[in-house]
Amino acid sequence: MSKKVKKRLITILLSSLVLIIATLLITMNLKDNIIYFYSPTELQGASIDKKNIIRVGGLVKEDSYEYNDKTKIYSFIITDNSNDVDVEFVGIMPNLFAENKGVVVEGLAIDKKKITAIKVLAKHDENYMPPEVIEALKKEGQWQEK
């Protein structure tokens, strides 16, 4: 092997090694930071790590929205009309939050029926329905096209 070829071979080997390690690290990092979306029904069947942030979406159930003045906790129920999930949240509720409207919350599951929200995702438009929510309602046969 000539010197030039040897030099090139080493460069190629080294750079591919770096590339492989970098790709591995990045994909492992990606795996840790993926946020899964569940409808209330899907949540019942899912195996959930309580340390991982998840998203849950559906409709805000009628007469479920409450605010506790002392604890400063908002609570409401997300439903897909088959299953319900209780949500507790401390923070600012988005402007367009309302009962019977679509909502997506991001937070930690306490169990399969309860979630502590870190974010209640803001939506810009009153008639906007998060696509995940539409899909979730469709799966449960609860979606009506307007």
Next chain:
Amino acid sequence: MNLGNVGNILMLVCLLASLIQSTQLLPKKIDIDYKIFSRLPFYSSLLAFILLIYIFVDSNFNYQLVVNNSHSEKPLIYKIAGAWGNHEGSLLLWILVLTIFNFIFSYSKIEHADFKKNVIAFQSLMIFGFTLFLLLTSNPFTPTETIVSEGLGLNPVLQDLLLAIHPPILYVGYVGYSLVLSFAIGGMITNKVDKEWAQWIHPWVLTAWIFLTLGIGLGSFWAYYELGWGGYWFWDPVENASLMPWLAGTALFHCVIILEKKNILQSWTILLSILTFSLSLIGTFLVRSGILNSVHTFASDPARGLFILIFLAIILIISFTLYAFKGPLLDNKSEMNLVSKESSILANNWLLLSTLFVVFLGTLYPLGTDLFLQKSTSVGPNYYILSLLPIIVLLLFFMIIGPNAKWQSDKISSIILSTNKLFILSLAIIFGFSIYFDELHLTQITLLTLCLTLILVSIKDGLRVNHNYTIIKPSLGKSLAHIGFGLLILSVVANATFAQEKIFQAKVSDILILDDQKFRFDSVEQNKGKNYNSIIATFHLMDNKTILETFKPEIRVYSNPPTVTSETSIIRKFLTDIYVVMNIPENSDFVNVRIHIKPLISFIWLSIILMVIGGMSAIVFRIKLKK
């Protein structure tokens, strides 16, 4: 005559003229005058665009697009902006910008006639493709089926001056890279990818880069004050889509510099040209058509998404087929020295592409899980931060040593010698800060020190050549842009470290305390705006009994379409922004207030301005030097 028909005819003219022009790509050339057929599409699409603005200003509800996106009571400026604030109109704008670039290029003084012809022909082919797309799937001049007397309005969040001018600027950036791709194709066909080619392409690459940088900056600035979330970058697919071509374009630009100086890396430069425009395409249209945001929108209008994918595939097939034949032949067989300016630029090329890879993976991963696993996912910001950290550290390192290394070959010791004093100075400053604030981690110290070193080195770099009048000019732009980048990362890190926010539930006359600052909630009043009703609260930043600053955050209730928005109130100081946003929960007797104290935010905007000015001065001085 019906205005819509006029628009359709204009676009047909554009379609046919560009088709005729693009036949020049065929091996057997028909002799036509390129001046006519490269400029006609520009005139016709300009007229069509003016026509579209006219029917928006006129609130002509005979057209579906006006009905869907406008309202007769909307302020004039947003009626105009409404013309491109939607898929169809923005596609017309995209075509217009494509033709503008072709138009301007047709006047260029490049003497290589065959090369010029091919560039214009390929650019025309793209104009043809997009015009076909417009006419078949997204015609802005489609009449309504029934008689409509009023429009649905434009989303109020989008009724903002900055957002109105932001897409055209971004588009000039994206589309600028189309001409770069045409250069690459033309260069490959005519076997003309060399120093001279790099000289020709240089100002175009730079122009696109300037506009893209400015566009991203404006978008980020808009998100900061309009969305009311307190942040300026959310790693949202839409934002990432504009960042990806920027990263590739930045790498490309640096390669062009090497090619111009050393006549090496021909095939790599071509590859980056193809990559950059492909990413621009993916960026704009996959977002516009909703594919990136959600696969479900894709399903609702498959024709639109499919067309873009086919178009992208055609461009990639043409480019790579050409590349497969010509690419390997382009390269100069000269070895590169490991310690040299070009090798450190190349190292940064790889780092920029690694950044691109990270962003690409994070942006498209949710699409993958949705398509193949039927599972909705999103990727958290931590993925980006953790993955990009080591890359940014290396990137800064090479930006510090690169400009100080010599072309061809240099000694490591001399590079270290030229930067080590400034490095030690920066380290001492940051260390001092760290002791003073008592909360910096090792990563923060590393990043801040490298940023500061980069800024100082770049300043010195700009000043040093000051004595030699002829050399200072082109490198001033580089220095400014590099100072800008160092300042950007520095401010981002500092902001992430020292920013504070707190949420309050407040009633009138409450005092809210954040970081030793007292905010008094003084009043709430109702107000009527032009096309909305609003609730305005007044907060005062107090020092004992004196009022220091007044904040008036606002909630606006629009009726067309029915929407509620929170308007932020921001007091901008030299070093720190104070940012107040509020909303009122249903059936409650208090308001929710979120107060942010955000240091160095202004420096983020300043750093982007520096990069843009850097790019501009590089172009200006280049033109001057030629003369």
